[in-house]
Amino acid sequence: MSNVDLLGRRKFITGLGIAGAAAATPFAMPALASSVSAEGVKWDKTIDIAIIGSGFAGLAAGIEAKRQGAKDVTIFEKMPVFGGNSAINGGLFAAPGTPMQQEKGVTDSVETMVADQMKSGRGIADEGLLRHVAEHAMEALQMTLDAGSVYHPYLQQLGGHSVPRTYQTTVSCGAGITQPLLKQCRKEGVETENRVKFAGFVLDKTGKVEGVKLIKGYYFGEEDSGKPYYVRTNRGVIMATGGFAQNVNLRMAQDPTLTAEVGCTNAKGATGEGMFEMFRLGAVPVHMAHIQSGPWASPDEGGFGYVSNYSIFNFPHSIAINRMTGQRFMNEIADRKTRADAELNCRDGNGDPLPPIMITSWEHAKQHPNAKKVLKYGVGWKFDTLEELAKHFDVPVKALKQQIEEYNGYVKAGVDKQFGKNMGKAKGKYIEAPYGVVRLWPKVHYCQGGVQITKKAEVLDSFSGAPIQGLYAAGEVTGGVHGISRLGSCSIPECMVMGMTAARSIMGA
């Protein structure tokens, strides 16, 4: 284990050392034609609403648009499969005041959830947007339940949340939401077309978005594939095209250390052309520099993998250990940025990355559905004694023993004197043999940056300060909502609520 095959973040290792890691797209964007004037455009068809992208935001927008009485609504997806990056996320959904919270005796409110997010956002999150999302989160959760999503019968308390308020799909994956929503869309009459790529807006003389230029029959990665396809929209366009975490040039423009060698949890299609085309139209770029890395990822597997959900579930009753010192180095349930920054500081004597380890009593670790898988696929380990564990990971065993004793004292007392961790979820869960262990290293996960929007999902023009007519945006393609660091499980409610909001705005509801 001393020769780490790790893809460092601050120090680069050439080549792609992770078996099976999805290579990030070095420059996936084609030279798009800019948006064009409607004059002379030959429309292929006219519909009420065009929705670009089929993740949480696009699907929720589709369903809500039909429920608000829209006639022809089509979701266009550039990839061969629907669901976008949403389909491969962790399927974690935060909402305040849910029936499960009431059942478990958890006191929560819109204001508590907003306060948690403002804190993580380091004061520059958009409080109005966060409140709007929190107020409608239950409604969005209900939409998924009605469509057939199934959640675990327990709540999780993710890093930075002051109470347990997070549902998770039983498949531990966003597909547990996108697939039912996609079915629901079709059931309610939303058209869905895949392999159709967004290629620009079509504008009328006043600058209003009158439709979209698309590429039909597009094969991702083959930028010459497909042919132009002009769709006119009676009511408007909803951009739900997601972030740009897989576009290496664009993410390196913000952070030169996020090279192609750095791991990324996102679907390959997250290349950002919808967002950047909106900037060309005059949308305000907000918080582009704030790209979030997930502190729960493993350097031993590609993408989101099996470890991420396993560690998210186990962090509250686990300890994260710096292998140089044998000691804890962070509050295991702090917000994502706090933890990712702390992990990146775990280095060997040469300053090279030395991924820290998360230690959990196997008795508790095995409660998570991925526990057996992390062992099976060699991205997690089980040890009967601390000595074996310490030897395997080259950790000073004496210091580690002391640390565990100390931490178990905190479990007993209910107070973490080292890092102020909320021990509520750790109650009675001592760190004891046998031990489950995974390695941790942050991966690029989420773009906080995007286009500035209003609480009506309108996109503002940088010169006039007014909404761009005929245009709406929802989800990760928008920026500023979460500030410097987004809390886990807050993206699904945001995507869905803002998708629903866009549909309502467009329908004048």
Place this chain on the structure above:
Amino acid sequence: MSNVDLLGRRKFITGLGIAGAAAATPFAMPALASSVSAEGVKWDKTIDIAIIGSGFAGLAAGIEAKRQGAKDVTIFEKMPVFGGNSAINGGLFAAPGTPMQQEKGVTDSVETMVADQMKSGRGIADEGLLRHVAEHAMEALQMTLDAGSVYHPYLQQLGGHSVPRTYQTTVSCGAGITQPLLKQCRKEGVETENRVKFAGFVLDKTGKVEGVKLIKGYYFGEEDSGKPYYVRTNRGVIMATGGFAQNVNLRMAQDPTLTAEVGCTNAKGATGEGMFEMFRLGAVPVHMAHIQSGPWASPDEGGFGYVSNYSIFNFPHSIAINRMTGQRFMNEIADRKTRADAELNCRDGNGDPLPPIMITSWEHAKQHPNAKKVLKYGVGWKFDTLEELAKHFDVPVKALKQQIEEYNGYVKAGVDKQFGKNMGKAKGKYIEAPYGVVRLWPKVHYCQGGVQITKKAEVLDSFSGAPIQGLYAAGEVTGGVHGISRLGSCSIPECMVMGMTAARSIMGA
């Protein structure tokens, strides 16, 4: 003094409480027409190079363009006076390996200066661009000397710099550079036109910038004033239009707390339309969220004022005191972000802003040319005893006395055990009566964000990743150079070097 008239940053106070403070422009941008196709444009004139903006970058570009053999070069300035925001900055110029450093026995190098800036940039600054600027900083300094700029005969060591490397104009102001450069421009045949506003690019069929749409006879703030004026460029356009710190809507999009009530050191013309028009053209927005506040500003005067230069000069041999505790709360020469964040944490019992004070022995303070002015204009105070000082600012006198004794021990030992301040410049400078005092509170000062450029000052297209033909940018309008926090006195060399670089690139040098 307990009822502070301060304009808080994290807590808002309605209304403009600062006497004489320049009100930030709530929404200065007109609804510009987007860039237009060259087809059908009736050109008013054709020149070699159009330079938009007359600050450090624009002026250096003008001079260098002529020296490289350009024929017709015109600088267009929207305001009635030339010099832009540069003319009112502090006139501080950092360069490594200068004659004055050699004279004073200071060891410095390009790599040391780059390392200082990378540290302040928190790892996401553009190392290649910083090195390019540091390598050519001496050359730019020479251009100002040749043009007639006069500097103080001493070097300053500003916050975050590991050695003294900063020249300052004798007028303690950027006008000490812009005015000589403007004269030099005219002497070398550069045309200069004021009250001409940039209003968009004119593009040929391939997307190349073929010229600019301007508004001639423009009166700032009267968005209907002036008339269109089309200038064709044989060689290209250099955008040197600066930042957007005075555009409240656009800065609040990045940080909702930077309301119109928050102080700003910038000239009123810093409204960002050049930058945002380049985003419309396809330029990549970089680091837009990183807006720097100056920790040396005073809440007792508007804009940059008299205190800023006074405190920049005095910080190395002064102490900054939290009035609640009577104690120091920061390294007085840490980088700008570190200090601004620390000052913003100085609060009274209600959480309201309680501006900290900077205490200097008057014997040393009076060496600065602004020392008498800060007393004269009532934005600085002089006290014969610590008791009077403590009473005036409501500071616990016992704690303050202890703090000063302790600090004077650090001066003697040459080591600051509290905050690790570099005590080199404090040698022999004890804090003793009589005392000079100013209040401190951060003001919006600099936009690290802007368009992504190459080391040739080319502007990259977000889709193709290639330079936009016919377009160059230099200075604060560009982004990513400095990362999260720019070091003081590093903007003038950057603006000038990149302006010169743009001129060389455009001339194929």
